[in-house]
Amino acid sequence: MYRIVARSFGGSKRFLHKGFCSTAGQQASNFTACQSSHSHEQNGKPSLSSDPKQCDVAIVGGGMVGMALACSLATSPLTEKLNVVIIDSNPALQNKNLINSDDPPDARVSTVTPATISFFKDVGAWDYVEQHRHAYFDTMQVWDYTGLGYTRYKARDVNKEVLGCVVENKVLLSALLSRIQNMKTLTSIYPSKLATMKLNVSSASKEDGTVGEACPHKQLAKLELSDGSSLYTKLVVGADGGKSRVRELAGLRTTGWSYSQNAIICTVEHSKENHCAWQRFLPSGPIALLPIGDTFSNIVWTMTPKEASDFKSMTEDEFVVAVNHALDYGYGPHPGSSNIFPWLRLDAASSVNEAFEIPPKVVKLSSERMMFPLSLMHAKDYAAKRVVLVGDAAHTVHPLAGQGVNLGFGDAMALSRIISEGIAVGSDIGEVPLLKRYETDRKAANLAMMAILDGFQKAYSVDFGPLNILRAAAFHGAQYIKPLKKSIIAYASGEQKFPFFL
Numbered sequence: 001m002y003r004i005v006a007r008s009f010g011g012s013k014r015f016l017h018k019g020f021c022s023t024a025g026q027q028a029s030n031f032t033a034c035q036s037s038h039s040h041e042q043n044g045k046p047s048l049s050s051d052p053k054q055c056d057v058a059i060v061g062g063g064m065v066g067m068a069l070a071c072s073l074a075t076s077p078l079t080e081k082l083n084v085v086i087i088d089s090n091p092a093l094q095n096k097n098l099i100n101s102d103d104p105p106d107a108r109v110s111t112v113t114p115a116t117i118s119f120f121k122d123v124g125a126w127d128y129v130e131q132h133r134h135a136y137f138d139t140m141q142v143w144d145y146t147g148l149g150y151t152r153y154k155a156r157d158v159n160k161e162v163l164g165c166v167v168e169n170k171v172l173l174s175a176l177l178s179r180i181q182n183m184k185t186l187t188s189i190y191p192s193k194l195a196t197m198k199l200n201v202s203s204a205s206k207e208d209g210t211v212g213e214a215c216p217h218k219q220l221a222k223l224e225l226s227d228g229s230s231l232y233t234k235l236v237v238g239a240d241g242g243k244s245r246v247r248e249l250a251g252l253r254t255t256g257w258s259y260s261q262n263a264i265i266c267t268v269e270h271s272k273e274n275h276c277a278w279q280r281f282l283p284s285g286p287i288a289l290l291p292i293g294d295t296f297s298n299i300v301w302t303m304t305p306k307e308a309s310d311f312k313s314m315t316e317d318e319f320v321v322a323v324n325h326a327l328d329y330g331y332g333p334h335p336g337s338s339n340i341f342p343w344l345r346l347d348a349a350s351s352v353n354e355a356f357e358i359p360p361k362v363v364k365l366s367s368e369r370m371m372f373p374l375s376l377m378h379a380k381d382y383a384a385k386r387v388v389l390v391g392d393a394a395h396t397v398h399p400l401a402g403q404g405v406n407l408g409f410g411d412a413m414a415l416s417r418i419i420s421e422g423i424a425v426g427s428d429i430g431e432v433p434l435l436k437r438y439e440t441d442r443k444a445a446n447l448a449m450m451a452i453l454d455g456f457q458k459a460y461s462v463d464f465g466p467l468n469i470l471r472a473a474a475f476h477g478a479q480y481i482k483p484l485k486k487s488i489i490a491y492a493s494g495e496q497k498f499p500f501f502l
């Protein structure tokens with residue numbers, strides 16, 4: 001086990017027993033006593049022994065969302081003394097220096113919203129991002145292949161300096177990891193995988209007192225890991241992605257569908273720097289060109305699975321030609337600047353007179369091309385006794401608006417806040433009524449965004465004359481109606497929880 005916190009867990013049996021049984025509402029000093037005895041050292045590295053051990057919160061999955069939750073818990077006054085364990089076998093979590101600034105940007109990037117940036121600032125992880133490659137953008141242009149309309153958004157439309165920032169996923173993960181490493185917390189990382197889980201078990205009294213019969217919280221969750229070790233916890237957080245094992249073992253059912261679309265992602269290079277986020281809807285799906293710093297941009301190109309495997313296997317030169325074609329005159333004309341719906345020009349937002357621009361030419365492919373199948377998935381329940389889901393474990397969305405991990409960070413923020421509120425009033429943090437408050441808060445926001453993204457995906461999947469005109473009207477509305485434009489920007493930025501019509 002790689003333990004990120006230099007704190008001794010060699011506590012006495014009595015101390016452990018007492019600590020673990022302290023109620024969640026007790027003061028932070030009591031939470032210090034909830035330290036587990038999981039610091040057995042093996043080959044110089046701490047590890048779980050085969051005896052069951054204990055913690056307050058077990059986060060299964062140390063991806064961006066799981067790490068964000070751990071970071072938020074470690075930096076909030078009421079939760080900073082919780083004994084938090086992150087279970088993930090990803091070797092990146094054991095490598096202190098994930099980033100080599102000489103490498104071209106990784107193809108896996110996220111467009112993070114101003115709300116996410118604020119969250120990272122609040123937990124003290126944004127400084128790290130700013131010290132590594134990232135690209136703020138203050139302009140966004142969206143158009144489609146019919147040539148009937150376009151819309152350009154400016155940060156100044158909502159009196160902001162930026163609309164968002166594009167960051168490599170590994171930089172976001174390292175920022176959170178580094179922040180936790182640099183704090184005195186009780187957060188540990190186990191390089192293992194969840195194998196099985198029993199929720200609400202009566203934990204037997206152990207001779208070493210790790211889980212005692214006298215404990216008022218003896219109904220705990222028990223996790224068994226792939227390395228044969230096991231762990232008792234008050235709360236299991238499933239942050240283990242779209243194929244969540246936690247969700248499956250907890251019997252939390254999902255709804256959803258495959259989009260029969262794949263996304264190709266890669267890094268490309270231009271001859272000069274790009275500062276705008278571009279997105280063009282093509283007959284098979286959108287192509288996005290996102291700045292990622294220096295002269296690099298990231299491509300997220302959605303298409304049919306057959307096209308995706310063809311585009312992935314074509315030569316690099318052919319691919320560059322295909323990208324430039326798709327972002328320029330390919331599939332249809334540029335939108336004209338004439339307004340085919342003059343009655344829609346109700347008000348003039350500051351970017352209203354911005355002319356359509358052609359994105360900068362791509363000159364080189366700078367990374368491998370990676371392919372991801374796309375689907376929508378939503379868990380019917382996010383919470384049950386002693387278990388809760390966050391991030392892609394609870395919901396996966398189409399990447400067309402770059403919202404997936406932003407929704408996950410919203411979950412992490414909300415769950416951390418609800419756990420604090422539970423502790424403040426002395427609740428057991430694994431109890432259903434508390435966890436359902438988190439579910440109610442996040443479900444409404446996540447479902448609203450999912451419905452909008454799914455609507456966009458469907459509206460742009462059909463090439464049909466009247467529908468094309470409707471889409472053009474939508475573009476013009478989004479371009480020329482100031483309140484609508486402002487509302488769209490505020491909602492996409494994460495600053496407004498629901499779209500204007502909800």
Ligand SMILES: Cc1cc2nc3c(=O)[nH]c(=O)nc-3n(C[C@H](O)[C@H](O)[C@H](O)COP(=O)(O)OP(=O)(O)OC[C@H]3O[C@@H](n4cnc5c(N)ncnc54)[C@H](O)[C@@H]3O)c2cc1C
Pocket residue numbers: 060061062063064065066087088089090109110111112192193194195239240241242244245263265300372390391392393399401402403404405406407408
């Ligand atoms: C092409 C594409 C582009 C995207 N672009 C954007 C974007 O621009 N902006 C945006 O907001 N979102 C974007 N997304 C979505 C975003 O990538 C996901 O929402 C995000 O990665 C989810 O993070 P997560 O931590 O919830 O899950 P994951 O990133 O899937 O992490 C899950 C973690 O759990 C671990 N794990 C799995 N099983 C187990 C187990 N049994 N035991 C222990 N650990 C386990 C894994 O090792 C992994 O580390 C995009 C998605 C795609 C496909």
